[in-house]
Amino acid sequence: MCGEIALRACFVTDEFQSALSAHCKYAVQVKLFQHLRDAGDDGVGSEELAEKTGTDVLLLERIMRHLIAMKMITFFKGRFFGTALSHGLAADNYQQSIDFCYDVARPAFNVFPEHFKKAGYRPRITFTNGPLQAAHGTDLPFFDWLVATPPHLEEFDAFMSAYRAGKADWCSPGFYPVEEQLIQGFDPSINEVLLVDVGGGRGHDTLSFSAQYAHPGKLVLQDREAVITSIQDKEALPFGCEAHDFFTPQPIQAARAYLLHSILHDWDDEAGIRILENLKPALKAGYSRVLLNEIVLSEENPMIAATSMDMMMMAHMGVRERTEVEWKAIIAKAGLRFVRIYDYPGVAESVIEAELL
Structure with a gap:
């Protein structure tokens, strides 16, 4: 009996989620969540909302009932009201x-x-x-x-x-111990650069780090030339920027740390090893650290955010998220030493620390 109930639950959940996905797409098309947000505490009736969305009243009411059942919106005394969730989805x-x-x-x-x-x-x-x-x-x-x-x-x-959105960054208090592992022991006579954000895109991580720490050394953001040019042209940044292809040797020697956030998960094992091998000659033994901000899949208690991203990677790019064993294997094949994994409650990504052997 328990197995039958579980099977029925599986079918029902799939049916509900399929309808919810379609209704959310509809909501985007007609700006439904925005209308509910703008109505505020007064709510909005069926006729008015149908007019605002250009939707037949009967069709609208059927869709809205399902959204109510799925706890996306609420209904009280003949009027529809948005929720914190639907208001968030209006962004x-x-x-x-x-x-x-x-x-x-x-x-x-x-x-x-x-x-x-x-x-x-x-x-x-x-x-x-x-x-x-x-x-x-x-x-x-x-x-x-x-x-x-x-x-x-x-x-x-x-x-x-x-x-x-809303997730702790790798350098947030309680995640990776920045003060103990990076700032303490930093020696500008070795190199003035404290942190190199390799393939850091538009600088989300570098900006977060700069805002949280009175860092004693320079920060450098690296990415493709087109990306670097686009952000340099827009605003003054509290860090240096340079174009760099991470499949070529790392030009900044003996920095305190090299951060790669969600870089290796975009590539297969062979390419990931090559990226680390191009970083390896720049590292100073006993001083430089490699920080991989990546999902580490748990085999016993996987998080849905982690497994969902693994499915995304399989569907779109033909690659995968990795377990701790798989991460250790890549690090070893690149000639580096695995140090430790740092986790943060409720966050799918971890910080994997490595260094020269």
Whole structure:
């Protein structure tokens, strides 16, 4: 009996989530969450909301009942009210995230069964031969496809912004011990650079670090030339910027620490090892630290945020999140020594510390 109940629950949950996904996409199209947010404590009636959204009243009421049942919105005395959740989803980055999940990710997940079946359940998923390519009829790798299909790149950037929202950064108090591990023992006579943010994008991590610590050394952000140029042109930054391809030797020698946030998870093991090997000659033994801010999959008690991201990586890029054993293997093959993993409650990513042997 328990097994039967669990099976029924599985079917019901899938049905509810499929409808909810479609309703959230509808909500984006008609700005439903924005209308509920703007109505505030007064709420809004069916006729008025139908007019604002351009939706037939009967259709609107059926959709709204499901959103009420899913605790997305509330209904009281004939009027609809938004919730903290629906108000949050009215923000631009969450609106674009819903578009990305529905238009890009969902089709890739939907082809999982047939894609795996065709491969005899032994699929060789690569950058150019995975569920995303099968779902969207392309031979392009994920990021190239995003660039070629606007506005999906902008939606993906918004999705990553929403994914990070409200989470502790790697350098937040209680996560990685910055004062003890980086600032104490920093020696500017070795190199004035305290931290190199390798492949750091638009500087989210570097800005967070700069805001939280009175750091005694320089901070340097590295990324592709186009990214560095775009942020240098916009504003004065409290750190240095330089173009660098992490598949080439690291130009900054003997910095105190080199941070790679969600870099290696974008690549297979061979490429990940190559990235670390290009970093290795720049490290000073007994001084420099390599900090990998990455998901470490638990085999006994995996977090849904971690496994969901693993499925995203399989669907879109043909790569994977890694377990502790797998991370240790990559670090060892690159000729580095694994030191320790630092975790933070409720955060999927960890900080993996490594150094020269």
